[in-house]
Amino acid sequence: MASRKAIYxxxxxxxxxxxxxxxxxxxxxxxxxxxxxxxxxxxxMLDGEEQITRLAFPDDVSEDMESELPLEFMGYVKKNIxxxxxxxxxxxxxxxxxxxxxxxxxAIDDLVKDITPQERGTDRGYSDGIGWTNGxxxxxxxxxxxxx
Amino acid sequence: xAATVGKDGKFLIGTTGTVxxxxxxxxxxxxDTPEITAYGDSSxxxxxxLRSWAMTASGTLDRSDTDQADMMDQFEDGTxxxxxxxxxFAAASYWSGSVRLTGQTINSQVGDKVSISWTGxxxxxxxxTTS
Numbered sequence: 001m002a003s004r005k006a007i008y009x010x011x012x013x014x015x016x017x018x019x020x021x022x023x024x025x026x027x028x029x030x031x032x033x034x035x036x037x038x039x040x041x042x043x044x045m046l047d048g049e050e051q052i053t054r055l056a057f058p059d060d061v062s063e064d065m066e067s068e069l070p071l072e073f074m075g076y077v078k079k080n081i082x083x084x085x086x087x088x089x090x091x092x093x094x095x096x097x098x099x100x101x102x103x104x105x106x107a108i109d110d111l112v113k114d115i116t117p118q119e120r121g122t123d124r125g126y127s128d129g130i131g132w133t134n135g136x137x138x139x140x141x142x143x144x145x146x147x148x
Numbered sequence: 149x150a151a152t153v154g155k156d157g158k159f160l161i162g163t164t165g166t167v168x169x170x171x172x173x174x175x176x177x178x179x180d181t182p183e184i185t186a187y188g189d190s191s192x193x194x195x196x197x198l199r200s201w202a203m204t205a206s207g208t209l210d211r212s213d214t215d216q217a218d219m220m221d222q223f224e225d226g227t228x229x230x231x232x233x234x235x236x237f238a239a240a241s242y243w244s245g246s247v248r249l250t251g252q253t254i255n256s257q258v259g260d261k262v263s264i265s266w267t268g269x270x271x272x273x274x275x276x277t278t279s
Contacts (some may be wrong), residue, residue: 054155054171055169055171055208055261056168056169056170056171056207056208057154057155057157057158057159057170057171058155059158059166059236060158060166060168061168061169066261113261114259116259
């Protein structure tokens with residue numbers, strides 16, 4: 001049965017499984033500039049403002065609610081001396097890795113009706129060797145009003 | 149008595165077959181009113197003759213639901229027949245009657261759920277049951 005937490009957990013697992021991502025955090029207070037070098041590329045996941053509507057008359061259906069959950073992420077890359085890739089290329093590669101991880105996960109697919117990228121920004125800033133990117137995935141899922 | 153809200157509703161075929169994933173139903177009763185204006189009348193006059201009613205029900209497609217399948221079957225290779233319908237507006241309060249289905253619409257859009265709807269005409273009286 002889908003739930004907000006189950007989806008969020010599956011998203012974090014899928015990102016952690018990606019070989020192109022070395023660190024995943026859901027902590028908004030964690031400072032990317034204090035990450036150790038081996039944690040890059042890193043991703044911070046944030047759940048956005050959820051829009052919920054009734055899907056069906058609740059009698060006799062297991063999923064009577066429909067939710068659109070925006071999953072927002074920030075991606076961080078860092079350039080070090082041994083790297084030949086530019087920050088821009090690293091950001092783009094991270095963006096692709098995130099999308100592959102989320103749209104290719106069977107565990108996420110089992111929980112949601114649809115997951116699609118909604119916004120992507122590959123060049124959101126650069127400071128002290130760290131470049132960052134961000135984006136939003138639209139997740140559509142159904143659940144029971146008694147088991148949110 | 150309290151105000152009625154849609155979430156307490158449901159759409160049934162037969163007496164127990166709750167059609168799954170329905171989110172809307174509507175019934176539209178009407179009465180034919182033939183004009184009976186006579187010579188000398190100063191205004192038009194109408195009488196009442198036959199009652200009639202029509203219905204719609206819609207929701208999300210679930211081909212595995214037997215009650216949805218029974219409705220769809222009429223438009224595929226099933227026997228055309230009346231369907232006994234109940235339109236609940238509260239836990240034990242509903243309108244009921246026999247329906248001759250007249251149409252079915254299935255709508256699929258990428259990025260959204262697949263919707264299904266039916267239209268039909270009442271075949272006989274519409275009855276009300278309230279608790």
